[in-house]
Amino acid sequence: MSVRKREWTTDKGEKLADQFAATANVEVRQGVHVADSASATVKQAGAFWRATSTASGLERSTIDQYRQHVELHINPLIGEQLLSRLTVPLIRQFGDELRTSGRSPAMVKKVLVSLGSLLADAQERGLVVRNAVREKGRARQKGKERRHEKRQKGKLKVGVDIPTREDVKAIVGALEGRWRPLLLVAIFCGLRASELRGLRWVDVDAEKKLIHVRQRADRFNDIGRPKSEAGERSVPAPPIVINALKEWKLVYGRPVTRYEQDGTAIREQSNPEHLVFPNGVGKVESLGNIINRGLIPVQIRAGVSVATGEKNADGEEVMQAKYTGMHALRHFYASWCINARADGGLELPPKVVQERLGHSSIIMTMDVYGHLFPRHDNGDELADAERSLLG
Numbered sequence: 001m002s003v004r005k006r007e008w009t010t011d012k013g014e015k016l017a018d019q020f021a022a023t024a025n026v027e028v029r030q031g032v033h034v035a036d037s038a039s040a041t042v043k044q045a046g047a048f049w050r051a052t053s054t055a056s057g058l059e060r061s062t063i064d065q066y067r068q069h070v071e072l073h074i075n076p077l078i079g080e081q082l083l084s085r086l087t088v089p090l091i092r093q094f095g096d097e098l099r100t101s102g103r104s105p106a107m108v109k110k111v112l113v114s115l116g117s118l119l120a121d122a123q124e125r126g127l128v129v130r131n132a133v134r135e136k137g138r139a140r141q142k143g144k145e146r147r148h149e150k151r152q153k154g155k156l157k158v159g160v161d162i163p164t165r166e167d168v169k170a171i172v173g174a175l176e177g178r179w180r181p182l183l184l185v186a187i188f189c190g191l192r193a194s195e196l197r198g199l200r201w202v203d204v205d206a207e208k209k210l211i212h213v214r215q216r217a218d219r220f221n222d223i224g225r226p227k228s229e230a231g232e233r234s235v236p237a238p239p240i241v242i243n244a245l246k247e248w249k250l251v252y253g254r255p256v257t258r259y260e261q262d263g264t265a266i267r268e269q270s271n272p273e274h275l276v277f278p279n280g281v282g283k284v285e286s287l288g289n290i291i292n293r294g295l296i297p298v299q300i301r302a303g304v305s306v307a308t309g310e311k312n313a314d315g316e317e318v319m320q321a322k323y324t325g326m327h328a329l330r331h332f333y334a335s336w337c338i339n340a341r342a343d344g345g346l347e348l349p350p351k352v353v354q355e356r357l358g359h360s361s362i363i364m365t366m367d368v369y370g371h372l373f374p375r376h377d378n379g380d381e382l383a384d385a386e387r388s389l390l391g
Contacts, residue, residue, distance in 0.1 A: 049070075086119070170302035182294065185241055216231070338374075
C-alpha cells in the first residue's frame, strides 16, 4: 500500500499535506492506517457519537448540548472532512475558525472537548486511528492557552462577582415570602440552583441541622442524580436556615389528598418526597422564576443595585440588580467558608471547602477560589514571627 500526497494550492495547505503524508506512511508501516476510501466523515461520526450518548443514559441537557455542538459548530465547518484527514494542524485551524466566526473562548473550548469525545467514539468503532484533538491537548501549546484563558477570565472579585458582606446583610434583611427560605439556603449552604430546585423535604434533617444533596433538576426540569459523585454531600445549615425551613414547611406544606373507598377525600400532611421549593402546582420551579421573581427583586428592595445610565419617565435613575445570577450566592458561600474568622468567615481548610461545594477535585476549588484563602504572610504576622525567632 502507498500513500499519495494530495495537491494543494496554498503554502499552508502544502505543509498540511506534507505532514499528513508523513504521518500516513508511518501508520502504513505499523499496519493501522485507515485509507480515505474506508474513512467516514466527521458528520457521519457525529451521528454515531450522538446515538451512543443517547443510549448511554446521559442527562437530557447533556445530550442537547452535544447536538448543538455538532449541528451548529462542528458540521458547518468540518462536517464533510474525512476522519482520516484530521491532523493536529487542521484541528488548530478549526479552533481558529470558531474564534474568528464569533464564538466565545468558552464555547470554543466546549466544542473542542465534544469533538475530542466524538473522535474517541470513532476510534472505538475503528473509523479512525488517531484522535487529533487529544494529541493537540497533549501538546505544549495547551499550557499557553490555559494561561491565556485565565488572564482573559480573571479572578473572581468581591463586589463584582462575589457579593460583599454588606450586600448579603441587606439582601437577608429584605427577604420575604416564598423566596426567603430558598435564597437563605443558597447563601448559607452554597447549593447550586439545580440542587435547590431538586431539594426534597426528606433531604432536610432539621434535628442534625444538615441538608443532604442527593438529586438535582436540570434545565429541562428533569430530576436526576448530581453530575458527579462529589456532588452528593451533606452540608451543615446554620440556625437561620433551619428556622426558615421549619416556618416554610408550616406555611407551605403541600397537602396530599387520599380517597377512601366511599369516595371521602382526606387531606394528609406533606409527603417527605415532595420538593421543598416547588412551583405553584408542585412541580420543579424554573430557574428563570427564581432569578426574575426572587433574586433580582430582593436586591432592588435591599438597595443592592447599580445605575443603568438611563432615566424613567419621571426623570429618575433606573437601577438594576447588582448580581444577576444565582451563582453569585454560591460564590459568597465559598468566600464565607474561606474567610478568616476575624473577618466573619469560617476559615475552613481547602479540602473541607471542596467537600462543602461538591467540587469533583481540589484543583477546581483552588483554581476558582484559591486567591481568597488567607495568605498568613502580612506584616504583623511576619513581625511576630521575627520576634519569636530572634527573641
